[in-house]
Amino acid sequence: MFISCRSSSSSKIWITRQMRDKYKKKAVAHNYRSRSVYKLIELDQKYKLLKPGNVVIDCGAAPGGWSQYIAQKVFLDNIEEKNSSVADDDDDELMITNGKEKQAEQEKARSGLVIAIDLLPILPIHGVNVIQGDFTHAPIQKKLRDLLKDRKADMVVSDMAPNFSGQHLTDHVKSMDLCEAALSLSDQILKSEGSFLCKFLMGGTEEEFKKQLQERFKQVRYEKPDASRAKSTEGYYMCLGYKSNKND
Numbered sequence: 001m002f003i004s005c006r007s008s009s010s011s012k013i014w015i016t017r018q019m020r021d022k023y024k025k026k027a028v029a030h031n032y033r034s035r036s037v038y039k040l041i042e043l044d045q046k047y048k049l050l051k052p053g054n055v056v057i058d059c060g061a062a063p064g065g066w067s068q069y070i071a072q073k074v075f076l077d078n079i080e081e082k083n084s085s086v087a088d089d090d091d092d093e094l095m096i097t098n099g100k101e102k103q104a105e106q107e108k109a110r111s112g113l114v115i116a117i118d119l120l121p122i123l124p125i126h127g128v129n130v131i132q133g134d135f136t137h138a139p140i141q142k143k144l145r146d147l148l149k150d151r152k153a154d155m156v157v158s159d160m161a162p163n164f165s166g167q168h169l170t171d172h173v174k175s176m177d178l179c180e181a182a183l184s185l186s187d188q189i190l191k192s193e194g195s196f197l198c199k200f201l202m203g204g205t206e207e208e209f210k211k212q213l214q215e216r217f218k219q220v221r222y223e224k225p226d227a228s229r230a231k232s233t234e235g236y237y238m239c240l241g242y243k244s245n246k247n248d
């Protein structure tokens, strides 16, 4: 009896929080599958990460919000054209230039490749290759490399989160293991100057991990996007300018 009272009141709190959450509302309004997409959007706007024609690997992608946004940017899908031209009707020269630029962008977009990986199934997203399985398992990483063929990635993102055990230290360690796995894959497939974004749960060892990142990337920044709940211990490392050129 006591348990059912508590669980119904915590469900009410959860429902109220979801209803009030502006990112949840925005995600529903824009047909994104997760509110967490707004974390990636904020970082993409800040660092200008995603470009037409990029090769991007999305680790821990279900239900697919990040992949939806990545696909929009890489394949120029569903991007409204309202910002593309401010030419007057009779400004032919500018219109031709804009037309050529647009054509070139669309040409580039056709060469894009997006691969999404998760333990859970992901409903199809136009243009996105989905691999279902454990990212840390060798056969899953082989599938990924097979899809890449000889191409290298412009960006690897990881929003992977372990199943929460309720024990903060255990969850922290599992989360850092996922980060290490994503970094180790990046070492094999990332282009020189490529980017890496990964989520982690704070708990003490993230500073050690940051040092590994600093050895490999020109810039490493800690980020806590606005859509990341203040109470959550999650944070992100945004890494730019992969230093090695051994993968090119």
Ligand SMILES: C[S@@+](CC[C@H](N)C(=O)[O-])C[C@H]1O[C@@H](n2cnc3c(N)ncnc32)[C@H](O)[C@@H]1O
Pocket (backbone or CB within 6 Å): 033, 034, 036, 037, 059, 060, 061, 062, 063, 064, 065, 066, 067, 117, 118, 119, 120, 133, 134, 135, 136, 159, 160, 161, 162, 163, 178
């Ligand atoms: C916070 S969700 C990702 C949300 C996603 N970015 C979006 O916008 O829809 C974290 C995901 O990490 C996945 N995950 C955790 N461990 C994983 C692993 N070892 N391999 C693949 N996916 C994993 C979980 O299944 C979960 O779907």
